[in-house]
Each structure stands twice: as C-alpha cells, then as structure tokens.
Amino acid sequence: MADLIEFLRTRLEEDRAEAERGYARGADDPTNPGWNRATLAEVPPLVARRVLREAEGKQHLLAIHVPDSLSLHGRVCAECRVPEPGWEHGVPAPFPCRTLRVLATVYSDHPDYQPDWKPTA
Numbered sequence: 001m002a003d004l005i006e007f008l009r010t011r012l013e014e015d016r017a018e019a020e021r022g023y024a025r026g027a028d029d030p031t032n033p034g035w036n037r038a039t040l041a042e043v044p045p046l047v048a049r050r051v052l053r054e055a056e057g058k059q060h061l062l063a064i065h066v067p068d069s070l071s072l073h074g075r076v077c078a079e080c081r082v083p084e085p086g087w088e089h090g091v092p093a094p095f096p097c098r099t100l101r102v103l104a105t106v107y108s109d110h111p112d113y114q115p116d117w118k119p120t121a
Contacts, residue, residue, distance in 0.1 A: 004096045004117055005062055011107045012055045019051035058103060067095045
C-alpha cells in the first residue's frame with residue numbers, strides 16, 4: 001500500500017497553497033490563475049482562512065495518526081484503539097487507521113488516490 005500519509009500531506013499542502021493564493025492576491029492578478037472577481041466573490045477571505053485552518057488541523061491529525069514503530073512492525077496506528085470484548089482499552093487499530101482513510105475520502109477523485117484506502121465500516 002502506498003504511503004497514505006504522504007498522499008494526505010501533499011493534498012493538504014496543495015489546499016493550503018491555493019487558499020493562500022486566493023486570500024493574498026488581488027482579484028485580477030494575472031499570476032493567480034483560476035481566481036478572478038467572480039471567483040473571489042464566491043469564495044470570500046473568510047472561506048480561504050477557514051481552508052488554511054482546516055489544513056493546519058488535519059496536519060495535526062497526521063502527526064498523531066502514525067504507524068506505531070514499537071509494536072507489530074508499524075502495522076498499527078499509534079493513536080487509535082478498536083473496542084474489543086475483554087480488553088478494557090481496546091486493541092490497536094491497523095494502520096492506516098480509519099481516521100486517515102476518512103480524511104483521504106475528500107480526495108477520492110484524485111488520480112493518486114488508491115481504492116484500498118477507502119474506509120471500512
């Protein structure tokens with residue numbers, strides 16, 4: 001399985017960069033393709049700032065949902081636990097965990113998205 005964390009980091013960086021371009025540059029800036037008066041009227045600075053905060057928040061999730069290098073050769077999430085009868089705190093969730101898979105679903109139309117990243121029920 002390709003590196004889902006790297007895929008997500010790249011997509012979030014693209015989102016952040018696009019939001020910064022739309023927020024920082026003028027409406028008719030020729031170096032800012034895709035953003036014009038009509039587009040900026042539809043996507044106000046408030047939305048661009050929210051996209052930036054959202055990307056930052058998701059980066060924090062990526063920092064804690066990592067393979068646990070101390071157990072099972074990194075095949076479990078260092079953060080997630082799955083409820084299991086008889087285990088008070090659950091058992092480690094397989095990596096990549098459901099949290100990362102759900103984060104990736106918003107990019108499911110991207111050519112680098114892999115179908116095996118789809119979250120399971």
